[in-house]
Amino acid sequence: METRRGIAVSPGVAIGPARIVESQGAQIARKFVMPDEAPREIARFDKALTASQQEIHELAEGLRTRLDQQVSVSDIFQVHLGILEDPKLRHQITNLITHRLFTAEFAVQEILRRYITSLQEAGDSYLLQRVRDFEDIGQRLLRNLQGETHQQLARAPGPVVIVAHDLTPSQTAGFDKEKVLGIATEAGGRTSHTAILARALGIPAVVGAAGLINSVVDGDMLIVDGSQGAVVITPDEATRQRYQARGRTFEVIEERTAAEFCNLPAVTLDGRAVIIEANIEFPNEVATVLNNGASGVGLYRTEFLYHTAENPPDEEAHFQAYMEAIRALKDHPMTIRILDLGADKFPSGFPERNPFLGCRSMRLLRLQPTVFRNQIRAILRASAMGKLRFMFPMIANLAELREARKVVTEVMEEFDAAGAVYDKKIQVGIMIEVPSAAMTADLLAEESDFFSIGTNDLVQYTLAVDRDNERVAHLYSPVDPAVLRLIQRTVQAGQKAGIRVSMCGEMAGDIMHTILLVGMGFESLSMAPSVIPDVKKLIRSIRYEGAKKIADHALSLKTAKEVEQYLSDETRKVVPELVQERQPEG
Ligand code: PEP
Numbered sequence: 001m002e003t004r005r006g007i008a009v010s011p012g013v014a015i016g017p018a019r020i021v022e023s024q025g026a027q028i029a030r031k032f033v034m035p036d037e038a039p040r041e042i043a044r045f046d047k048a049l050t051a052s053q054q055e056i057h058e059l060a061e062g063l064r065t066r067l068d069q070q071v072s073v074s075d076i077f078q079v080h081l082g083i084l085e086d087p088k089l090r091h092q093i094t095n096l097i098t099h100r101l102f103t104a105e106f107a108v109q110e111i112l113r114r115y116i117t118s119l120q121e122a123g124d125s126y127l128l129q130r131v132r133d134f135e136d137i138g139q140r141l142l143r144n145l146q147g148e149t150h151q152q153l154a155r156a157p158g159p160v161v162i163v164a165h166d167l168t169p170s171q172t173a174g175f176d177k178e179k180v181l182g183i184a185t186e187a188g189g190r191t192s193h194t195a196i197l198a199r200a201l202g203i204p205a206v207v208g209a210a211g212l213i214n215s216v217v218d219g220d221m222l223i224v225d226g227s228q229g230a231v232v233i234t235p236d237e238a239t240r241q242r243y244q245a246r247g248r249t250f251e252v253i254e255e256r257t258a259a260e261f262c263n264l265p266a267v268t269l270d271g272r273a274v275i276i277e278a279n280i281e282f283p284n285e286v287a288t289v290l291n292n293g294a295s296g297v298g299l300y301r302t303e304f305l306y307h308t309a310e311n312p313p314d315e316e317a318h319f320q321a322y323m324e325a326i327r328a329l330k331d332h333p334m335t336i337r338i339l340d341l342g343a344d345k346f347p348s349g350f351p352e353r354n355p356f357l358g359c360r361s362m363r364l365l366r367l368q369p370t371v372f373r374n375q376i377r378a379i380l381r382a383s384a385m386g387k388l389r390f391m392f393p394m395i396a397n398l399a400e401l402r403e404a405r406k407v408v409t410e411v412m413e414e415f416d417a418a419g420a421v422y423d424k425k426i427q428v429g430i431m432i433e434v435p436s437a438a439m440t441a442d443l444l445a446e447e448s449d450f451f452s453i454g455t456n457d458l459v460q461y462t463l464a465v466d467r468d469n470e471r472v473a474h475l476y477s478p479v480d481p482a483v484l485r486l487i488q489r490t491v492q493a494g495q496k497a498g499i500r501v502s503m504c505g506e507m508a509g510d511i512m513h514t515i516l517l518v519g520m521g522f523e524s525l526s527m528a529p530s531v532i533p534d535v536k537k538l539i540r541s542i543r544y545e546g547a548k549k550i551a552d553h554a555l556s557l558k559t560a561k562e563v564e565q566y567l568s569d570e571t572r573k574v575v576p577e578l579v580q581e582r583q584p585e586g
């Protein structure tokens with residue numbers, strides 16, 4: 001039995017056999033085979049090639065059936081099939097295996113990399129779009145070579161605990177809760193998108209557990225404690241029973257809190273109301289959002305449309321997704337976040353030395369005006385059918401905001417000229433997630449209808465700490481005095497301008513921060529649906545006047561550790577059972 005410590009990112013306890021998943025997109029090491037092993041490598045490659053072609057045929061067939069033959073399936077898939085069936089590609093890869101004695105994996109990576117580089121160097125926007133096709137094909141071939149496909153996982157005989165060095169948001173989003181009991185990874189931080197998705201899916205997860213892969217063998221019994229951040233490998237019977245009991249207690253408390261609080265308003269004992277909304281990645285989460293007592297969607301991360309569609313979503317795909325959510329929301333409002341592509345979330349198509357500081361979000365859309373306009377058009381069309389507002393991510397200064405708003409005005413003028421119906425008063429807000437935006441919140445407030453603070457990014461950009469990097473996770477704190485001052489500044493600027501200031505970063509759903517945020521003056525918070533009952537319970541147990549004093553004191557402290565300790569003590573006084581659940585054993 002061995003215990004590895006990591007970062008608790010999605011609460012609950014999972015117990016089951018390990019299933020090791022190769023990290024998609026991870027760099028393949030340059031490895032060689034012996035000359036007599038080359039034919040075996042070629043055979044492996046051929047098998048993966050056939051499997052990849054087969055997968056695309058199956059996907060095409062499935063889509064054709066689902067879409068009632070309305071879409072020209074050949075259009076969608078012919079590019080991928082064309083590349084995979086090109087004898088030149090096979091020849092180049094097998095050549096590298098035969099003459100350079102590379103492993104099949106490395107040869108695939110190498111040849112695909114050469115194609116991608118030459119497309120990027122051409123600088124043509126059509127060719128740049130083809131980069132995604134080549135990236136997709138490379139990943140598919142590698143997955144098949146490494147014997148780990150989504151399909152295989154879906155067909156896995158029993159429920160498993162996924163173990164990986166790292167998982168992409170796209171891999172995590174594809175997990176089925178029935179088959180995936182828990183997740184444990186070596187990489188990642190509390191606000192990695194993999195962690196956010198695990199929480200959304202309700203799968204217990206621990207990230208940042210160093211050395212995990214070398215300690216686990218496929219099939220080993222594992223315990224993932226997503227509340228405490230522990231992974232126990234091959235536990236003895238007593239440990240297993242102890243964790244089973246912990247898991248049951250967690251579920252009972254969660255169910256009880258949900259039943260008691262989800263339908264009650266979040267109002268403090270002295271009458272201060274806080275609007276609680278939910279964050280979603282997929283429209284089909286709306287049912288859970290309403291069941292858990294949210295009064296709307298405060299953040300819809302639309303970039304996940306890139307996960308569900310084989311091709312980049314067009315205006316119609318956006319519109320259909322919004323309509324699905326609007327129908328399910330039954331008149332509750334929804335805040336659509338404009339595509340935040342790039343960085344860790346779905347490739348931008350550009351080589352990035354430093355992706356989080358590179359061509360991400362609005363910077364990317366500036367170079368892809370049609371993609372941006374299509375989304376605005378879809379939002380405006382849908383705004384005629386439901387209560388929508390939308391916001392731009394990653395705005396760093398007023399010039400960027402003006403540029404983005406200009407496009408919106410132009411699209412509205414097109415709608416007006418065509419006599420199209422839309423909500424002419426639709427609210428257009430921005431996310432405050434870059435320090436420069438927080439510093440100039442007063443200027444931005446004059447030209448925004450609302451603010452939503454994205455602490456996941458605001459923390460990483462303020463403290464220069466990568467949100468995905470487990471090695472610096474100890475430095476990543478949303479209550480660092482620098483971050484708190486930026487949040488305070490933003491709230492005050494918003495209040496002065498009379499616009500709504502909400503928060504949709506993970507900080508908003510962490511009960512350790514609820515008293516602070518209420519005390520700082522937030523009247524609206526958006527969070528993962530699963531944490532809503534806990535947050536409501538806490539808000540209903542405190543006084544606004546008391547929370548203000550606690551916030552003032554927290555803002556006077558000098559280090560993140562002091563603030564964390566202070567808030568943990570204050571929270572424990574109010575909801576000891578919820579705090580206890582999160583404490584490490586022993
Ligand atoms: C944030 O940065 O806080 C946020 C909500 O956006 P995302 O996590 O999608 O970057």
Ligand code: MG
Pocket residue numbers: 393433454456457
């Ligand atoms: Mg963000």
